Amino acid sequence: MAVPYDSDEAFLELAVPHVRTALREGRQVLVITCPAKLARLREALGREADLIDSRLSTSWYDHPYRTLAAYHEYTRGRRTLVIGEPVWAGRSRREIRELIRYESVINAAFRATAAIMWCLYDLRHVPGGVLDYGPVNHPVLLGADGEMASSRFVEPHELVLHDDREPLPEPPATAETVRFTARELKRLRQTVGDYARAAGMDRNLITSLVISVSEIAANSVEHGAGYGTIAMWVGDGELVCEIADPGGALDDPLPGYIPPEPESPRGYGLWISRQLCDLVELRAEEGLLRVRLHLGMGS
Numbered sequence: 001m002a003v004p005y006d007s008d009e010a011f012l013e014l015a016v017p018h019v020r021t022a023l024r025e026g027r028q029v030l031v032i033t034c035p036a037k038l039a040r041l042r043e044a045l046g047r048e049a050d051l052i053d054s055r056l057s058t059s060w061y062d063h064p065y066r067t068l069a070a071y072h073e074y075t076r077g078r079r080t081l082v083i084g085e086p087v088w089a090g091r092s093r094r095e096i097r098e099l100i101r102y103e104s105v106i107n108a109a110f111r112a113t114a115a116i117m118w119c120l121y122d123l124r125h126v127p128g129g130v131l132d133y134g135p136v137n138h139p140v141l142l143g144a145d146g147e148m149a150s151s152r153f154v155e156p157h158e159l160v161l162h163d164d165r166e167p168l169p170e171p172p173a174t175a176e177t178v179r180f181t182a183r184e185l186k187r188l189r190q191t192v193g194d195y196a197r198a199a200g201m202d203r204n205l206i207t208s209l210v211i212s213v214s215e216i217a218a219n220s221v222e223h224g225a226g227y228g229t230i231a232m233w234v235g236d237g238e239l240v241c242e243i244a245d246p247g248g249a250l251d252d253p254l255p256g257y258i259p260p261e262p263e264s265p266r267g268y269g270l271w272i273s274r275q276l277c278d279l280v281e282l283r284a285e286e287g288l289l290r291v292r293l294h295l296g297m298g299s
Contacts (some may be wrong), residue, residue, distance in 0.1 A: 002138035002145070003083075004121040004131070008040060010240040011120070015083060015141065016044050022081035022116070023051050030074060032060045042077040061086040064102035065257070065274040068109060072259060075115040085120035086149065088130055094279065097161050099258040100130060104137040105257045118142070157253035168283050168290055171242060175233040182221045188230065189214050192241065198273050199234050202298025209295050215269035216291050221243035224289065234297070238278065242292040251283045 005011045010254060015031070019041075022029050029052040038056075042049035061084075071082065076119050086099055103119055117265055121134055135141060135152040136159070145229055171177075176195060180188045196206040213230065220228040225247025256270025270291075274280050279294040285297045 001116075001140035001142050002121060002134040002150070003116055003118045003142045004123055004134060005143075006123040008037065010144070011037060011122075012040060012044050013144070015041060018118075019045065019052065019081065019083075020048060023048060025079070027081045027116070028074075029053065029081045029083070030055065031083045032057055033083070034058075035187075037085075043161075057085050057087045059171040060084070061099070063278075066103065068102060068106060068257070069115075069275060071106070071115075072109070074238065075110065075113055079114040081116045081118070082178070083118040083120065085122070089128055096127070096130065097163070098279065100133050100137065101159065101257075103152070103159060104159045105254060107137070107139065108156045108254055109258050141160045156257075167285065168242075168281060168292055171231040171240075172233050172235070175230055177231045179227065179229050180217055180221075181227040185214065185221065188217055192230070195232050196239055199239055200297060201239055201295075205295055205298045207277065209239065209241065209293070212273040212276045212293050212295075213243065216243045216274050216293070218281050219269040220247075220289075238294050238296045240292060240294050242290055245289045246287060249284060249289060255282060256280060 003014060003015060007236075018029070019029055025219040031038065031052055033041075034057055038054050042052075042054075045052070050228065060070070074080065075082070084124055086103075086142045088096065088099070106117055106119075119134070119138060121131060123131070135150040139150055139153045141148050141150050170241040178188060189210050193206055193210050196209055197203075201209070209299050217228065217230065220226075220243060228243055228245040230241055232239065232244050234240070256274045259271050260268055270280065270282075273291075273293060277293045277295045279293075283290045283292075
C-alpha cells in the first residue's frame with residue numbers, strides 16, 4: 001500500500017501503532033528508511049524497538065530488482081510487515097522509471113504471500129512525477145483517516161511507463177556483431193568476455209555480463225529460433241549487449257521481474273539478468289525479440 005505523509009510526526013503516528021499491532025500478531029517487522037527516522041521510530045517504540053529489523057534506504061534500494069530479491073528472501077516462510085522508503089533524490093530518469101516499475105511489480109510478487117508491504121512517500125521530498133504513481137502502483141492508500149482503495153490502481157502487467165512502447169534505437173554502426181547457434185555458445189561467452197576486457201570493464205563486472213548474455217542466448221537456442229545474433233558496443237559509460245532472437249516471443253506479462261518457482265524449467269535467464277545488469281530492455285516486434293543488457297564499466 002502507498003503511505004504518504006508530510007512530517008516526521010505524521011510518519012510516527014502512522015508507523016508506531018501498525019508496528020505494534022504487527023508485533024502482537026507475531027509478524028516479523030522490517031523498516032527501511034533514513035537513519036534519523038529509524039532513530040525516532042526506535043525511540044517511540046521503546047523496548048519493542050529491539051523486536052524489529054531495520055535497514056538503510058541508501059543501501060537497500062541501490063538496485064530495484066536486487067531489492068525485490070532481498071524482499072523475497074526476507075519474507076519467505078514468514079508473516080511480515082515491511083515498511084520501505086526508497087531514496088528518489090539524485091537518480092537519473094531511467095533509474096526513477098525502473099524504481100516506479102519495481103513498486104508496481106511488488107503487487108504481483110507478494111500478492112499470494114503473508115507479507116504486508118508499505119511504500120512510504122515523504123511529500124516534502126518525493127518528486128511530483130513519482131507521487132503521481134502512488135495511487136497507480138498501489139491498490140490501497142493509507143493516511144491519517146485510515147485505509148482506502150485506490151480508484152486509479154493499475155495491475156503491474158498493464159502498467160505503461162515512458163519509453164515502454166518506443167522502439168529501441170538501432171545499435172550504432174561501430175557495434176561488434178556476432179551470430180550464434182547452440183554450438184557457438186561457449187565461444188560466444190569468450191567473445192563477450194574479450195570484448196568487455198578490451199573495452200576496459202572491471203573484471204568482476206565482466207563475469208556478470210558474460211553470465212547474463214549466456215543465459216539469454218541459451219534461452220534463444222532452447223526456446224526460440226535456435227540461433228540469434230548479439231551486438232556489443234560502449235556508450236555513456238556502460239557496455240551494452242543486445243541479443244536478437246528471430247523466433248522469440250514475450251509470453252510472460254512480467255518477464256524476469258518475478259523469480260520462477262523452484263520446479264520451473266524456464267524463467268531463470270531474465271530473472272538472473274535483471275539481478276546482474278543495471279538495466280534490461282525487451283522489445284518483441286515482427287517476430288524478432290530483442291533483449292538489451294546495460295552494465296556500467298565500473299571503476
